[in-house]
Amino acid sequence: MNKLRIDDVENAVQPAAVMRQLTDPLGTTDLAINYYELEPGDSFAFAYHNHEVQEEVFYIQEGTATFETEDGPIVVEEGELIRFDRGEFQRGWNRGDDRVRALALGAPLAYGEQRKLRYCSNCDEQTHNRLASENGDTTIVAYCTNCGGQTGEWYEGSMQGEVP
Incomplete structure (x- = not known):
């Protein structure tokens, strides 16, 4: 058994105000677990992406998240969950005015090949x-893998970085 406080886990450099990777501290071997807090305009991921072998579930604890999908935008509100199957493209955002708090769960732990698309x-x-x-x-x-041009940058203290 492992127990931890989310606030005791170091914040990672991500396009979210807060992203704490809980997998290693909890010692999970078959499940990826990440905690997020998104300010307005923040995203869960660096790019519109998919996972070759991992399915992913997001539980929105507070606020409203909007996910870009192949079927168009999907709004997920507080208390709701959304699941993305292996190979399914998605990227979640906080398009509202209030903070979003969420847990992301992925299984199996390995992503396999991950395709990332950015403008x-x-x-x-x-x-x-x-x-x-x-x-x-x-x-x-x-x-960009086509031309080598920079399409985004994120650094400690400022998680916004869509286009340099």
């Missing part, structure tokens, strides 16, 4: 991207 102004379209840690892991930068 590239050089290519003028959604393109595949790769993420790179820079400045001693205090900065995450997204690069």
Whole structure:
């Protein structure tokens, strides 16, 4: 048995005001667990993406999240859950004025191949991207795999970073 306080887990550099990775501190071996707090405009993920082998469930504890999906935007309100199957593209946002608090659960623990799509102004379209840690892991930068152009940057103290 492992017990922890979410506030005792270090905040990760993400496009969310707060993202605490709970998997390792809890010692789970088959389930990924992440806690999020999104300010207005924040996102759960760096890009519109999918997971090859992992299904993902988001439980919205407080506020309202809007998920981009292949079927269009889906609004998920406080007390609701949404599940994304393996291979299904999605990206969740806080499009409202109030903070969003949520848990994300993924199983199995491994993602498999993950496809990330972001808008590239050089290519003028959604393109595949790769993420790179820079400045001693205090900065995450997204690069278009077609042209190499930068499509986003996130760093400690400022989680906003859609387009440089």
